[in-house]
Amino acid sequence: MRGRLMFALVALVATRPAFAGDPTHPPSAPASPASPSPAPTPPAPTPAGPAPADSAPTEPSPLPEPGVEMGPDDGPASGEPEPTPPDDPDAPLHEDNEFGPVILIEEIDVTGNTATRTEIIRRALPIAAGEVLHSSDKRLREARFKVLALGFFRDVTLAIRKGSVRGQVIVEVHVVERGTLVLNRLWFGTTTLSPWWLGTDLGERNLLGLGIAVGGGFIYARQTADAAGARDQYAGELRLSIPSVRGTEWGVGGAATLVHGSEPFRVSGAPGDASAKTQRAFPYRRLGARLGATYDVSALTQLSMGVRAEAIDTTLPVAPARVLPDGRVVAVDLHLDPGQSRVVTASLSFDRDTRPDPILPHAGGHLLVSAELGNALLGSSYDYATFFGSYEHYWPLRGEHHAIAVKLAGGVVIGSAPRFDRIYIADVDRMLTPRALGLVLSTAAPLAILGTRADKPSYGDLGGSATVEYAVRLFRGSGKRRVYGGDAFAGVGLWGLAETADLRARDTGLAASLPIDLYADAGLRLDTDIGTFELTIANALGRLR
């Protein structure tokens, strides 16, 4: 077994999937108004076989039993309900045609918070003192979720009580706080290059009750001595962000990162030979910081902008080269300036996510595009630009019990981008070990399934993937046993990664030169109270090769 872990574990942020449709239109079938009556009737016997539908007119029907204790204000039914006159056309109705009394919010009273500042909660509410609205207003219905969305509370309840003047009310918001220290990630695994690695990422989402999120991660990776020049790697990162600055749509954040790495590159061997002896490594150190701002264009759409400054210190081989199987020696471009260099960039990204459930998605879509520019004008040693984008869309089938998804992702790097900003092969082939905090942990070659180009690059400036995935809902639960849902899924896709120069000239047939291949994945996703477990073929391969 070599101590290798035989399963993969991925934990995720999750919210409940949408279960109900949005019933915005009343049914239009013939009417038969229900008439409550106070007297329940005894249960009817249940026949063994199918029961015929009665053809006689209906008799007075029994009432469902409420199954609740009656409160002190409960009395007997007051006879026939009082019909209500048509709604006042001048009433300030909103888009979903609210009803009920019009109220003036005199005050919002927040209770139950001991660590979180009251102002943080008030800012999250979609209502404010002085507003006039129907008591069925959508904002009142959704206020609970706006506060829950802060992530600081286990439960939130709202209630209305009389204010000082008739028509005025006091809205009471009671919160139950929860722990906000969170485990974001676990890194672990074993490969030929790295006998073991271990790391974690922790965060505190509500520092001192101020609504400020801080976090950090650290990973240590043991390197094999078989790769010449390899050394143990470690990386750390510290983050701070304010998702909403003083309740506005603007947020700010920053991160500082240190990477003490050892970057492998192939110096010999056949394309499929991933042994460490075919690799050589060079040491590097990266010390950088990111600063950014976000703007919520809408509830589901966000614009981000940021700047990044990074110092790279590396000792490169004098003349890196690779001996090909036929004996030829070719130069290897490591895409880094020797010694010290700087990366300074400005970036812009756009994110729109309409998936009601990102963990077990069966509907909606997610679009993410980003551009980053590094230039000497900014003080960078590298002049380049990167453009990345991804889009995935889910179509529900069979009443959302099944779903089919199309996922597209790709990017292009223009100019002399540093090695670490280029597209890494595990970015596009999910069956390989992904980078963790920037560290390369495996030199495994991708599986050659299509028989296309055998010697695919580890880094490229043009890459992407296209996937079709089919998911089947296994179950959805209420979480009473800390399990919320599970899906089985299977997907297949094409991935490709190339150096632009390789595309301009080829010395083999077209099929044998295409830098694309197939990947497939299948497994089980479980959404639980402590995270989402992903047991998939690709995830396991990514931790073991």
Add this chain to the structure above:
Amino acid sequence: MRAAIVAATLLAIAATAYAEDERPEIQRMRFVESGDDLQLSTLPPGGIGKLFDTTAYEALSTGIPSTVVIRIQITPQDSDEPVAEQLIQRSVVYDVWDEIYTLRLDQPGGRKTIKVKYRAEALKWLTAIDDLPVARLAVLPINQVFVLKMVVELNPVSKETLAEVRRWLSQGNGGGLDRGGAFFGSFVSVFYNPKIADADRVLRIRSQPFYRPTP
């Protein structure tokens, strides 16, 4: 070996959860042909009253609206393809000054608004299913066996709200070095998993098989 144990444990949890939460309750119901319609009534001790526990019942008096959504499907006994569907929404809000409950009922026959004085009355209006037209008789062939499936939700949350809440919760890593994963990977790996239910409570009910006898 370890993988097998973990997988077996997770699947066992999943299977238990499924058994607990997904299995519909079988209730005996009454079906009546009336005019061109098939009408439905629930029978004691069934019905959807158990949707309201003590907390939900008391919440009717908080002044914050409560909503019950009932989705009904009629399918052949050996099929999941519905021949008839019905969507019903009932909402109530308490007026703290006039101390009355205003109900908005959207169901076959259109929308109507009523006012009642007592909380128990409001509950009855929210949960009563009596002579409710659920299908045109024309879609129910004589002597074919059908079942009625009902999903009842208390205060369901719209998909848009869930997406919005989820997006807020998934933010916060602040942009580190794992940029590639954000574009190419399927997931952000986070253990933090605050659950916001898609409804305060859900009932899944299935009727006994029924058929239209030959006239």
